[in-house]
Amino acid sequence: MIVRRAQPGDERAMAEVHVRSWRTTYRGIVSEEYLDSLEIEERENRWRSGISHTEAFVAEDLEGIVGFANGGQERSGNYPGYDGELYAIYLLKECQGQGAGHELVRQVAIALNKAGFHSLLVRVLRNNPSRYFYEALGGVRLGAESIEIGGEFHEEWVYGWPELNVLYEKRGEN
Numbered sequence: 001m002i003v004r005r006a007q008p009g010d011e012r013a014m015a016e017v018h019v020r021s022w023r024t025t026y027r028g029i030v031s032e033e034y035l036d037s038l039e040i041e042e043r044e045n046r047w048r049s050g051i052s053h054t055e056a057f058v059a060e061d062l063e064g065i066v067g068f069a070n071g072g073q074e075r076s077g078n079y080p081g082y083d084g085e086l087y088a089i090y091l092l093k094e095c096q097g098q099g100a101g102h103e104l105v106r107q108v109a110i111a112l113n114k115a116g117f118h119s120l121l122v123r124v125l126r127n128n129p130s131r132y133f134y135e136a137l138g139g140v141r142l143g144a145e146s147i148e149i150g151g152e153f154h155e156e157w158v159y160g161w162p163e164l165n166v167l168y169e170k171r172g173e174n
Contacts, residue, residue, distance in 0.1 A: 001095070003103040005111075006047075006056035006068060013065035014051075014058065015043035021067075021090035029127045034150025054087060055111035059100040067091030069104035071112055074121060079142055082160050084117035101133060109167035120167065121160040123147075134159040138166060 006014065019038045026035060050056060050070060059067035069089035074082050086108055091101050109120060121142060124131045139159030147156050161167055 001059055001061045001066070001098065001100050003057055003059050003100065003107050005107075006051045006058045006070070008051060010051065010058055010065060010068075011044045011047040012040070014047045014068045015040045017065060017067060017090055017092060018043045018047075018088075020092060024093045025090075025128060025130065026125070029125060030154070031150050031152060034152075037150075055108050055115065057104055057107045057111075059091060059095070059104055061095070066095040067100050067104060069101075069108050071108040071120070073117070078145075079121055079158065079160065081162060082119045082121045082142075084112045084120040084164060086120055086122040089122075102137070105137060106168045109164050113164050113168070118164055119160065119162050120164050121158055123156045123158050126155040126157050131157060131159070137161075 019040050022030075022038055023035050047056075054070040054072045056070035057068065058065045067090060069086065071084060071086045074085040075087075086105065089101060089104055089108075091104070112120065122134055122139065123145065124134060125147075126144070139161060142158045142160045145156045145158060146153050148154075
């Protein structure tokens with residue numbers, strides 16, 4: 001599996017991963033009706049600008065794109081001292097646990113560092129078992145927020161890394 005910078009032409013595959021991941025990760029957490037209403041075309045349109053306006057990377061195997069992550073400037077301003085944000089990371093269920101998620105986060109962290117960012121936070125639904133992934137990466141829980149998805153409110157936990165470099169220096173990269 002390789003991780004590379006996302007490029008124009010990746011939008012459709014990223015959208016497919018996005019929708020498939022939501023349907024497996026959030027089943028039992030987010031309403032079935034909302035998950036069933038997700039459209040690849042709508043996500044594909046979002047990724048057209050997401051690729052060029054964020055630090056976006058894809059994980060790819062012999063079958064094609066199986067995951068992605070992107071990040072940029074922290075959007076809320078609610079966490080002083082945190083200037084970067086991991087906006088999204090999704091990996092097909094069958095490709096999880098193979099190191100691609102770590103490498104996606106690592107590449108986003110390196111890119112954000114090069115863009116002048118020093119810290120990072122991420123938001124994850126409290127009931128999403130993937131939150132343990134952020135804890136394993138050393139993320140510290142900073143707080144909780146409410147988010148509306150499909151007409152229902154959910155609790156998101158915010159994890160942070162006050163020093164961005166801890167996400168990539170473990171392997172000797174800057």
